[in-house]
Amino acid sequence: MSILITNEEKIKTNELFYSLLHDKNDYDMATQKCIEDTVIDLIHKKTNNNHPGMLLGKIQSGKTRTFIGVTGLAFDNNYDVAIVLTKGTKALAYQTYERLKDEFNVFVEDDYLQIFDIMNLPDNLAQYELDQKLIFIVKKETNNLKRLDKALNQTYPELKNKRTLIIDDEADYASIGFKKTDREIYEINRIAGQIDLLRQTIKDSSFLQVTATPYSLYLQPDSNIELSGYTFKPIKPAFTHLVPHGSNYVGGEYYFQESQDDSSIAFHLHNPIDDDELQILKKSDRRRFKIEEALKSNRVKSLRDAVVNFLVGGIIRRKQDENRRLRKSKYSFIIHTEQRQASHQWQEVIVTAIIDQLTLASEENPLYFQRLVKDAYDRLSLSLNILGVNVPFIDDIQYLARESLQRGHVMITKVNSEKDVNELLDDTGQLKLRVPFNIFIGGQILDRGITISNLIGFYYGRNPLQYQQDTVLQHSRMFGYRPKEDLAVTRFYTTSNLYQVMGKINDFDTALRNAITNQNNNSVVFIQRDNKNNIVPCNPNKIILSKLTSLKAHKRLLPVGMQTYSKTKIRQLVNEIDDKVDYLIRDNMEKLIDLEDASNIISMINDTFDSEKGEEWDVKSFISSLEYLSKNATEDQNKVWLVVRKNRNINRIRKSSGRYEDAPDTPKGENSELRMAKELAQDIPALILLREEGDEEKGWRGSPFWWPVLVTPASTQPVVFARETIDK
Known part of the structure; x- marks a missing residue:
């Protein structure tokens, strides 16, 4: 690695932490430049809550990987402590803690570094440990921040004198300028005040925000711009660097631009659903829908098609892997239409009925079962054929679908509380896929920060009277790194109105990033x-x-x-x-x-x-x-x-x-x-x-x-x- 020179200032890029992280993660040139430019700006530009540094990434695009690289390079350039502020859920804090432990495990084993969840910080750290580099994971909630304040001001006051990097992950959640609901305004403002007090407590700190949805932060009014009689008020943070993403990243461009091209596999991605079906999924009402008719009723046709598509799509992918002598993956499907737990319970009843009745039909009504599977197979083949990959024979898929159902290869999991999520996480902090085909039903807990691997189906129906762009974007768990073969069997189910709203979000998001790339923030x-x-x-x-x-x-x-x-x-x-x-x-x-x-x-x-x-x-x-x-x-x-x-x-x-x-x-x-x-x-x-x-x-x-x-x-x-x- 060469020493990067910017503004006639040098940083060390060949030292212990960054060198090992670079080799371990094989940073490409764009990621390397992003990390190094960020650290240079942290060192040479004053940052605070009102003018933070910013790493702006896309949903599930590698933001954590990048800020970990920033942390390592900062340690090599005279920073001693990193405080990572996470969204206030145990799941995300645990996921962040496990990720940092994995990335820095060599340094921990060799006593160069200590990593602590702030709530588990011992009261008797030895000077030997305090002399090492330190990372604290702190949830953005009052008790965590109080515990950090106690560590800085009472238990280990010498920490206040160490050069510190404060990283606010998911920065637009419970941070400066962001208000979610009236009920939460007081608590969020209180947390923002605690974060600001934290920065003031530490004598030498740099403040870096990391987010994919910067709308409540990046464009807060600051100074006026007059244009043809109109007044605009944009804002610039101290600096902004875009987190690069790899070529196999799948985001809004794929879902809302490529999907308009009939020669792309994305053309068959969106499957419209009716508003009436979403109403049925809110609560049980036998006047509108009878549960015993789940497999045949047109009232839940889109949901039924989605479930069968998911099963058949997953089977096709596993059969393709088997034919290529690869390890067969497990697949996931999300249903996210409501916040209410009662609705989640009712949706679990419906999906369970669909699976149970589909299983029964495979035994007692094989012709009807085969028709359902064949219909799904034909729908998915439209995009598989565009991709030009081998499509397994329908007879094999029919057999494997029947076998998968009868052997319990489908699991339906309701995820609507923090306790549920914590019990379902694997060792890396992601939702664990326990069987070949995993259907998750939930609400807000499935958004921001929670990673769900091998997602090939997303049934989305959050349809409030008013949409907020950051909220809707963070629901987009279908964004991320996906192989082309998975994309060919991936389907996105939502109403036409919601699809258009999300397309608008993508337009706005693209305009913002293009303006930053062009270094002309005033144009947005x-x-x-x-x-x-x-x-x-x-x-x-x-x-x-x-x-x-x-x-x-x-x-x-x-x-x-x-x-x-x-x-x-x-x-x-x-x-x-x-x-x-x-x-x-x-x-x-x-x-x-x-x-x-x-x-x-x-x-x-x-x-x-x-x-x-x-x-x-x-x-x-x-x-x-x-x-x-x-x-x-x-x-x-x-x-x-x-x-x-x-x-x-x-x-x-x-x-x-x-x-x-x-x-x-x-x-x-x-x-x-x-x-x-x-x-x-x-x-x-x-x-x-x-x-x-x-x-x-x-x-x-x-x-x-x-x-x-x-x-x-x-x-x-x-x-x-x-x-x-x-x-x-």
């Missing part, structure tokens, strides 16, 4: 539309995702899944829109028009959509985006390019995938409206208006209607809009 801002029709700064810890829209260069915004009112109800309104559009274009299908006219047309179009029969369109965010982009044009402010096409008759739902059509604009061809809109939208937004015939056989209501598509200018910097829907 939170802007909120208030009741006075102005755009003002908003507090990131209050942003509601369901009303949030991210913008970037040449992005398309459009309603998806909407349905019109009947022809008789909207005939006159559609005629009025026709007349207004014809007047504006005057036989020129591409025209520069006033923003006011564009906004009025959008409002009229929205009045033709029936939110009770289709997905609701967030028209206010659409208009807010249009106004923002038009008002901030360099020239021709308050103007919009209008691109009009008529005589369209597209299906409402794609026949190939069963998904809502989301691409009514033709992307290619001489007369392509999308190509034309992108050419026009350099500094001014373009609004595509498509007049659809709306035939009933195409899934509509038999009435013509207009479908709007907003194309952002090429000059658009990444921004996030959130109109005001926040409780005061």
Whole structure:
């Protein structure tokens, strides 16, 4: 390893701790640079609670591995103590403790280092032990922090004089600026105060936050930026370094971008579920669903398909490994729809009934059983064939499915309390996979920090009235390192609305990271539309995702899944829109028009959509985006390019995938409206208006209607809009 020189300052990279960790983990160049740059900045830039250093990673992407490398390199550069603050659960604290012990075991055995859970710190450490490097794992809860305070101020006061690295893992949980619920505000603020007091107690400390969801931290208002009459308030931490991830990392890009490409295995990833099914999973109600019909009732079809897909997918993967003479893996499936324990218990009853009735059918109704397995096999083969891997014969899968059920290879585990999780952890702190096919049912306890290996099925239905981006992201246990063969049998089950919300989250997350990569943090801002029709700064810890829209260069915004009112109800309104559009274009299908006219047309179009029969369109965010982009044009402010096409008759739902059509604009061809809109939208937004015939056989209501598509200018910097829907 070479000595890294930054800002004419040197650090030691060839010493004991970092050298051994580097060799053990085989850091690639990107990870090595991230670790070394972080330590350089910790040494030479003042950090504190208000201006921390930050390691920003993705969900389950290797953040712990990276901050362990930072800790080792810090020890080689005159740091003596590391305090690792973890989320306030025993499970995560135990997982962190075991991980640190494993990574630093050589140093512990050779008496270079001592590692303690703060609650198990002895009161009689010898000077020999105190002279070693020390790591304390401390949960972010009052008793742990009090115990640490006692160690620093009473039991071992000399520790206050040692150079200390404070690492706040999962930093947006119970940390500065983050509030979860009203009930927890007092406790969280108290913990934040204790952390700040800790930093003040230690004479020489550096403060490093580690997170994948920095929204309540990174963008807290700090100083104003004036832009075309609008005021924005971004913030920069003392420094930020992105945690690199390997090529086999699977995150939002795979789930929400690649999944739109029909040549990718991700195309078959998302399986929509109905809101009605989620209601059935809340509690028992025999008027709606009878448990004895679990294997055949359409009321739980998506859940049943998910369970069978999981079983068949796991069997396919194990058979592939067997054919290649590899060790057969065990697989996991998560059901996460509710916080209430009573709902978890009811879901356990349903899934158990599905498995039991499936097992019985394998013996007493083999034709029906074989059909269910064959259907799952065919669904999974769609992506397996795209990947181009060997697909085992259906007869083998039928036999193995029957054998797996009859021999008890499927385990259903309800995980809804900390006690449950602690009892289920393996030696590394991960949920233990005890049988070949493990189904976990739970709520919040299955999110942030808990690692579940070989996850090939995720049934997600957390559907609150308001979504918060950090919360939803942390539920994404399906992110992480996955082999391609596992991805080919992986399926994600959620409602179309939730899928769209999570896609928005990914857009926002990507915009933030791109801005940091480009070292232009000011290009990512939170802007909120208030009741006075102005755009003002908003507090990131209050942003509601369901009303949030991210913008970037040449992005398309459009309603998806909407349905019109009947022809008789909207005939006159559609005629009025026709007349207004014809007047504006005057036989020129591409025209520069006033923003006011564009906004009025959008409002009229929205009045033709029936939110009770289709997905609701967030028209206010659409208009807010249009106004923002038009008002901030360099020239021709308050103007919009209008691109009009008529005589369209597209299906409402794609026949190939069963998904809502989301691409009514033709992307290619001489007369392509999308190509034309992108050419026009350099500094001014373009609004595509498509007049659809709306035939009933195409899934509509038999009435013509207009479908709007907003194309952002090429000059658009990444921004996030959130109109005001926040409780005061």
